[in-house]
Amino acid sequence: MQLRDYVIRRLILLPFLIIGVSIIVFSLTRIAGSPIGVYLSHEMSAAEVAQLEERFHLNDPLWTQYFYWVKGVFQGDFGWSGVASAAVADVFPAKLAATMELSLFSAFVAVVLGLWLGTFAGSRRNQWQDHVTRVVAVSGASLPLFWFGILLLIVFWANLGWFPVGRSDADIWASINHPTGFYIIDAILAGSLTALWDAIWHLILPALTLGFGAVAIITRMMRSALVEELQQDYVDAARAKGLPERLVLRRHARRNALVPTVTVIGLTLAFLMQGAIAAEIIFRWPGLGRWMASAVVRGDQATIMTYVLFTSVLFLLTNLIVDIIYAKLDPRVRLGD
């Protein structure tokens, strides 16, 4: 199947998948509790509870409630967040930008470091550099994220005071405009070095926490794939042609080793989004994850449904993009079969 046809087929299927996901999300959140749970208190009279039930259409059949919700979603009304005390649609963009900034920064660190370390270790198989890299990778994969984060927090924030927590210094944040919500980009647009430094400085600890596990996975995958490729005949042929080892590695073996690694990188982004919840709580990062955690505890269903719907759509799109990159990297891959 042609790549273009494959993409069109996947895009046609996408709305149906999203509808399926939305039904599952709606049903599961309703099973978990009442949508007015976040507003209830024992001081309320029966009449007050009835007033809330009326406002949230709880007296209508479940499918009618579902259609109210879907109608709202299409109109950009995702409901009221009891946790943020604001409309979900008003708060979501800023939180999303904060989480995306953290996840992308972590992903950037993880991909760059992971590919470099994987190549470094794979090209020095069974040498001491390979063993040291393995120790780093195993640590990253096995240390619980929340524990590693708290460790960094205690050492570098509470004891040494080298790094801050939170997303920004309140005064510096207030000194520039935030048209995109991405602090780094906004700092560059404002031409403020102070803000740029503040943004990066605040990102380091949470990104390191979040990215460490991903570095480990990418490193190990890259290393294994590279070791396998370096044993292939075409590598011997390249060497026999007299190509320098550097070029054999970069132009031939590493390019092919990237194919399986890209799939892992795609999945890693999903891992980073999930891990962001713990990292955001530990580092007081004002993103979707921290908001979501409070929403789950307090039963803020409008927030939970929006978050799960958003991440589901994100994963569907990410998978599609990964498949396309995969096909581009390896023309032998036959899409849709």
Added chain:
Amino acid sequence: MKTENGIQTVGLTGTAALTAIGLMMAAPAWAQDRQTIVHGADEEPATLDPAEVEPGEGGEAIIFQVYERLLSVGPDSPELLPALATTVPTIENGLISEDGLTFRFPLREGVTFHDGSPFTADDVKFSWDRVISLSLPGSGAEILSDRVVETRVIDDYTFEVEIAEPDASFLYSAVLPTTASIVSQEAVEANGGDADGEPNEFMAGNMVGTGPYTFVSWNRTENLTLEVNEGYWGTPANDNVRLEMGVDPDVRVLGLRAGEFDTIETDPSYIADFEGMDGVEIYSEGLLLEPLHIGFNMNVPEGALPEGDTIPEDFFADVRIRQAFNYAFNYDAFINGALAGFGEVNPHYVPIGVFGYDPEAPRYDTQDLAKAEELFRETGYWDSGFTATVIVESGSLFEIQALILKDSIEGLNPDLRINVLGVAEAVFDEALAQSPLNYAMWAKNGDPAADPIDYLQTYSHPDGEWGEVHGFRSGYGDPDAIADLIDAAAVELDRTARAGMISELQTLLYEDPMWLIGAQEGVVTAYRDRIEGMVIQPLWPRPSINFAILDKTN
């Protein structure tokens, strides 16, 4: 010529310098550079509107800093003080009518709201009427709507209110709470006005008050910033305030240690972490007015108890069972363990520190296993055994209280089983909002109040809020006697007579307990030593800090 110019230059420079010095000396104290007090808060406010805020909820503490009420209490005593009213009404000064039904408040002149509009009696009437007419679900509207018959503007600076029946607790229970805060009529009307039963979105996210702080911004789930109100009519605040919200409790502790926070909300179990820490002071004085309790429900619908419970629905209707639970509880373990020693035993629903508390009244203050066993034997459960569930918010102090109850009862006899059902906050709140309630026991804390009648009506009256839900009438030996005594104390204006009634009630409620009160938690917090003037007043909304009286030094 040169000399002349030089003299002129020197003269001008000197004049300028003297003028600058003069201006600096003449500058008011507030002209100094403000610092920002950073507070690590526990909870995000649900709303900033006094007409919508739920008593005990996080928004109260912020409303308290920005809005003002007619009366206030100071940091050192529960005595009422003038605030937006210039005099505290009493029968003696003629501002309370002889029949106790009319209260007149002379108001402060020259006060302006943060939007520049003048404060008058119209704003007071508007604010109180607004709370009553909106009557938003979960708000404290009933503190006014249950009492107030009519509000009246006598002139621009005199406000009068008429209540339904004599009420000795009116000033504490209705005038002092954040619900009775005075909002700017002009600001509300300029921002959508009010529709009955509907919250005003502007008011939920903004504040226009008369207090020592003006509202600057609220970044949802992040922080909220307040700035010193430079035109405040009273003593201005020293520093601006930023509240960092929803911070994990461990991160709050580390933040104080790192110096990022100046003050934090914490509970006694963390205090040991701060002892001996450089730059950190511990404040511990007095008791919170939120007794930690376990409720006994004798109004469980048939077949509604959780699976595994073997008790009958009216299990707690037997006073001997309720007494046995009170005798069996290990108070020492709770206070010295979970509360790290910061707490007091107080089994009555009249907290220590509230008017009428009688230290001589009988009390369950130590674990008495022999007495508990005797009572369980009398009821027959000692031999037959039972299983009962207590529902509680997981991971909370209340869960520890429930676990101590489990240890206490099961340690007495392994056939007496207590299941602790820990659930998420939302699930717990939903379960507790049901009436009738499907659980025989639940653990939480009481809502703070300034007057004993608020506690007694809510937690002890057979027809009160919890009396109805829990079915106290089927549990009390003589429910009418309890009801009559509480009702009489509520309207008794003579303080001595009232204190006598409340003392008598404490004895009756010891003999016929409706709650197991594990402890009254101590006031304790930690703060950086650069903060001067730290005081915690339990009558102020939790965390019970008035930032306006603090001073942050370098």
